[in-house]
Structure formats: C-alpha cells, structure tokens
Amino acid sequence: MSLLIQEIPTTDAPIKLLLLADPSEDKVRSYLPRSKCFVASSGGVVLGACVVQPLGEGTHELMNIAIQPAHQKSGYGTALLKWVIDFFRKSGASQIEVGTGTFGYQLAFYQRHGFRVTRIDRNFFVNNYPEPIFEDGIQLFDMLRLTLRYPGNVA
Template structure:
C-alpha cells in the first residue's frame, strides 16, 4: 500500500507564501489586517507545502481565532485540510486553548467542513461580506453577504 508521508508543523506567518492565503481570503488587504498577529501551522508532504492556516492565539484567556485555512487545489479532497485542522486544534488544546472561533459564509463546502470538525454556529453577522470586501464574493452563483461565527470547544479531559 502506498502511504503518503505528511507532517503538520508550526511556522512563522512570514514563512507562508501569500498565494496560499489568497485561496481562502480573496483580498490581500484583508489578509494583511490579521496576518502579523497570527501563528501559522502548515501541512507538508515530502517537504512540499500542501496547506496552511493562520490563527490568532489569546493564551491569557484560553481562546483563539482561526482567520485563514487553505489547501492548494491539486490536493483538495485528499484529507489534508482535515488533518491540518485537527492537528492544529489538538496542539492548541495542548497549549491550554479551550475554544477557537472563526467566521465563514452562510453556505458552501467550508461550512460543512468546519461542522464536520466540531465547530458549531454561534451567531450571524449581517452584511459582513458586503461591508468589508471591495469586490463581491460568489460561490455557486450566490453572493456571500452574511458571516456565520462558529466556535469549537476543547473537550474537558478528566484526570
């Protein structure tokens, strides 16, 4: 059986190329707002970057916010996004992070992906994509207008 060897590791956010971040957030200006304050985690296969995520960590309050997660298109559907997200969440939980929040559109594959990995809908921000992006964002011919805020809670482990 052919086993793909992969590794998830933490990087500095400066080590991530802009092109991968633009896959998840179409405006460089928006990325630049959060990029500098984030931790970066990436998944590699045979030392080749496959995907990455940017997460702002509030260690004092045990919270984090996921701002960006993307996998290069040629690797979609192969489980790399799930591995990256699950291993990143596990590492954050090991560091004392009890909840992770993110924003996403109100429809599309991203919403299903996050819910599959334990995120739950917390609230809706009306007109977020209309108010914060210069160009409209469409998926399957439908314009994204509102943002869903999702939250993941680390499971409490009895010792």
C-alpha cells in the same frame, strides 16, 4: 509520502495559498503578524496552510485554512484542521472561533469537527470587502460565526 504539519514563522507564510480562503491580501497581511501559521507539506512541497490568531482569554480565531487546489478533497484539509484543533487543546485554549459563509461545503467541514454556530454577522462580506464575493454563483452576504469549545480547558 507522509504529511508533515508544523508551525512556521509568519514571515514565511505562503500568501498566495492563503488568498484561496481570503481574497484580500491586505487583510491576510494585517492578521499574519499577530497570528500563528501552520503548514502541511509532503516531500518538501507545501500542500496547505492554516493561520490562527489569539483573541485573548483562551480564545483563538482560525483566520484562514487553505489546501492547494490540485490537492483538495484528498483529506489534507481534515488532517490539518484536526492537528490545529489538537495543538490548541494541548496549549490549554478554551475555544476556537471561525467565520465562514452561510452555505457551502466549508460549513460542513467545520461542523464535522465540533464547531457550532454561535452568531451571524449580517452583511459582513459586503461591509468588509471592496468587491462582491461569489461562491457557486451565489453572492456571500452574511458570515456565520462558529465556535469549538474545549470542555476540559474552560478559562
């Protein structure tokens, strides 16, 4: 069945799915109202979601992207990310930023689509979350900030 990707009202955002990428429900609920929410679905079933908030002056931040665990590693995340990148290119954005951990497959996932490392937020994950966050048994401390620039859309 083919994948349908579309923007939905943020009030309909699939919160439980978004918690896969950001363990703080408070944080997710705080950035949702000022963001755009996109979902990827097949046969009426939501398989993935992505949330992007505007930072001003043509810059947007990808706050969250998540695919249902049973459907990960099937190319849906790649399809959704490509669609979202294209959506903001067409809207005239100059760049998209994203914050992620300093290791793991997610880093390759973004860089494969042209995101480049632009900054390190040291201790971001310890300073901004009440509980330690572990991935692959390793505690996340620092956040890498990555930026995808749209060459044709300079602000």
